Amino acid sequence: NIFTQQPSYFSDLDETLPTVLQVFNNILHKCGLQCEGASAEPQKLEERVNVTPGNMPLQELKDIVLYLCDTSTTIWAFLDVFPLACQTFQKHEFCYRLASFYELAIPELESAIKKRHYEDNSVFADLWRRISHSRKKMIEAFHILINQVCLQPILE
Secondary structure: OHHHHOOOHHHHHHHHHHHHHHHHHHHHHHOOOOOOOOOOOOOOHHHOOOOOOOOOOHHHHHHHHHHHHHHHHHHHHHHHHOHHHHHHHHHOOHHHHHHHHHHHHHHHHHHHHHHOOOOOHHHHHHHHHHHHHHHHHHHHHHHHHHHHHHHHHHHO
16 A cells, blocks of 8 residues: 555654544534533634534534534545554544544534424435434444554454
8 A cells, every 4th residue: 555655654644633633623613512622722702602503504514414424434444444544543542532522523413413303304314324324434433443553452
């Protein structure tokens, strides 16, 4: 693979991971949720708007779910084809950050999707399918990370 041919890509990955983690922070921020240690920046007073997944516009909820689905699928696919990247992910406390994000965001998003009234039931079905897919891919990515970082070293 490309990392074998160009080992400096590991440092590129190391530099890119904070941006990947920022995706989760952005989603939490848009949902009015905060993750422990997610931001070192103080929150501006005028930003304290009570936006939740349950009361945000439908298009914004759709955008967040699509963003999450794309991100979680991409992370899972990358780790699935290149498990050696797990060490670099773990250097950035990825398991902790992913678990914290999952615990804060997924129940809120699922609840908002279930409780919302839809003019077109296919919109509900699509959102539910995508949030379920996102959840599954986050769990699968977490399993790859735990397997590579914790279990494989014990077995070797």
